[in-house]
Amino acid sequence: MSRTVAFIGLGHMGGPMAANLVKAGHRVLGHDLVPAAMETAAGAGAEVAASAAEAVAGADVVISMLPAGRHVLALYGDILTAARPGTLFVDCSTIDVADARTAHDRAVAAGMRALDAPVSGGVVGAEAATLTFMAGGGESEFAEALPLLEAMGKKAVHCGGPGAGQAAKICNNMILGVSMIAVSEAFVLGESLGLSHQALYDVASTASGQCWALSVNCPVPGPVPTSPANREYRPGFAASLMAKDLGLAANAVRAGGVDAELGLRAAELYSAYAERVGDTEDFSGIVRTIRDRSGD
Numbered sequence: 102m103s104r105t106v107a108f109i110g111l112g113h114m115g116g117p118m119a120a121n122l123v124k125a126g127h128r129v130l131g132h133d134l135v136p137a138a139m140e141t142a143a144g145a146g147a148e149v150a151a152s153a154a155e156a157v158a159g160a161d162v163v164i165s166m167l168p169a170g171r172h173v174l175a176l177y178g179d180i181l182t183a184a185r186p187g188t189l190f191v192d193c194s195t196i197d198v199a200d201a202r203t204a205h206d207r208a209v210a211a212g213m214r215a216l217d218a219p220v221s222g223g224v225v226g227a228e229a230a231t232l233t234f235m236a237g238g239g240e241s242e243f244a245e246a247l248p249l250l251e252a253m254g255k256k257a258v259h260c261g262g263p264g265a266g267q268a269a270k271i272c273n274n275m276i277l278g279v280s281m282i283a284v285s286e287a288f289v290l291g292e293s294l295g296l297s298h299q300a301l302y303d304v305a306s307t308a309s310g311q312c313w314a315l316s317v318n319c320p321v322p323g324p325v326p327t328s329p330a331n332r333e334y335r336p337g338f339a340a341s342l343m344a345k346d347l348g349l350a351a352n353a354v355r356a357g358g359v360d361a362e363l364g365l366r367a368a369e370l371y372s373a374y375a376e377r378v379g380d381t382e383d384f385s386g387i388v389r390t391i392r393d394r395s396g397d
């Protein structure tokens with residue numbers, strides 16, 4: 102069934118996601134604060150609206166893909182009164198669990214329905230429509246959003262009630278951040294012990310050290326030719342995005358009083374690393390920081 106979708110936030114992720122909705126036969130009313138992003142969306146077949154309120158006024162579903170929780174809450178403040186009652190709001194941005202729950206509550210209080218549905222898969226997944234969505238909200242909201250999520254991704258998991266999608270996202274990325282540091286430390290330790298990268302890779306990738314950080318995004322050049330280490334650590338998944346996600350995880354760890362020492366330490370290490378390299382380096386480049394700081 103073709104739907105009319107207001108798509109707010111047409112950046113690196115939102116632009117190609119909106120284009121995939123158009124390709125799947127949906128009518129997309131796009132809006133972004135940056136004119137160039139709107140031009141690209143128009144080129145991909147979306148209609149563009151002068152304001153977010155104008156975009157949502159005629160929509161069945163509103164999808165947002167914005168930088169952070171404050172942007173989502175500000176947007177909802179602007180548009181909840183402009184949408185038709187019962188409109189489904191799907192926020193795909195990666196934001197604080199608490200902000201996601203607040204956004205959900207405000208949407209419901211305004212007579213709307215809501216789902217949080219952050220993604221994994223990066224810009225490559227957004228372009229190829231191979232994202233994984235992790236959703237939080239009611240069964241019927243998830244069922245209604247599913248055909249749209251399937252047009253933009255290869256998998257959608259309903260994780261539970263409001264905020265559960267964001268919770269799954271930050272827990273997954275906490276595993277990823279901690280495991281990338283662990284893999285990087287192991288390679289640097291191996292170097293100091295005279296062990297070749299290839300030998301450690303051959304053992305660990307088929308033994309109990311196996312994980313995505315090692316076998317797909319290997320932080321040293323050589324063993325996995327497609328990993329960012331082989332292209333001077335160009336992203337991939339930028340250090341700044343990992344620092345952001347670990348910051349969200351650290352907020353939740355502290356708020357919940359969880360004893361997650363490695364998650365908190367990973368957030369500190371990635372925050373310092375991202376301050377230096379921002380979005381210019383893949384998060385696996387942290388191996389160089391570990392190497393530089395070793396041997397003193």
Ligand code: NAD
Nearest residue numbers: 110111112113114115133134135166167168194195223224
């Ligand atoms: P981006 O900065 O490229 O895009 C965000 C867009 O939102 C920008 O074009 C900006 O102009 C627009 N925007 C901000 N406020 C707005 C408003 N009030 N109205 C309309 N437009 C507004 O960021 P991105 O890389 O596309 O990431 C978007 C979200 O996806 C983030 O929450 C990020 O954490 C998450 N994410 C990104 C990746 C990735 O690899 N880039 C992967 C997974 C998740």
